[in-house]
């Protein structure tokens with residue numbers, strides 16, 4: 001356990017020897033108040049747990065794990081099945097102690113903390129497939145609206161984004177697979193990890209899976225689905241369907257200009273115009289193929305007529321999947337050691353992609 005040198009020199013202590021930590025912003029010694037640790041005999045082996053004290057409102061919370069990092073406090077329930085994430089300014093102190101299983105009561109809800117079940121919370125499959133750290137074996141995203149408020153993971157909108165995200169990852173991986181012997185040896189090794197072979201000689205590719213999470217803290221991507229205002233999606237006077245951070249983990253979707261997105265694996269860009277006056281639907285899959293290309297690190301927007309590309313500045317109905325050139329470009333950046341910016345950050349370099357009804361090549 002390390003303490004940053006804000007109150008004198010940096011100090012480090014073996015974790016097992018630390019009994020109690022208290023927040024003390026004034027850098028002055030403070031008398032240690034004993035926590036309410038048991039002391040009674042337990043009929044079965046006691047559990048080593050952390051008692052965490054939070055303020056405003058004051059809550060005492062028993063946790064099996066607690067981590068303070070980058071201004072956030074992450075707690076794990078006693079049974080290990082639920083993770084909680086909240087602002088570290090609510091943190092008062094933490095004490096380690098032995099607790100009888102029999103005396104542990106159910107964890108009360110922690111106000112203003114985001115709770116989620118742990119299969120989603122452990123940053124599901126965080127290992128990168130290649131050297132590039134943005135593409136991981138399991139990818140998760142947090143969906144938010146124009147104002148940054150969460151969109152429920154079980155909402156239909158969230159379902160379409162999940163499907164399109166998954167389709168887009170699968171299409172990129174499929175384009176790599178289609179390179180066959182032209183796939184560089186360094187990439188082939190990593191790619192083998194995604195393939196399983198049956199006795200009958202069939203090869204099944206399992207591309208990285210995409211899941212929705214309800215807490216921003218554990219999402220590998222933040223997707224902002226804007227329905228009120230397309231201003232942030234207008235670049236150089238042109239309305240974009242989506243934007244993404246290059247070498248990043250942030251996607252913005254224009255649900256204001258395009259009120260109906262659907263996720264199809266087929267190649268169409270626009271679905272037939274409804275006759276009942278409801279808005280025309282567009283296919284989000286090719287849009288996210290383009291934006292994920294940016295996220296992984298492709299700059300794109302070359303608009304070179306000799307080299308058709310899904311990474312051109314517009315997507316039209318004649319090209320809705322990664323080309324061979326796109327796959328070769330992707331391999332290069334997947335083999336590069338790219339760390340990427342944190343989820344939620346979008347700089348001016350996310351130029352956005354437009355939808356066109358005309359030819360793109």
Ligand SMILES: [Zn+2]
Nearest residue numbers: 300351352353
């Ligand atoms: Zn773009």
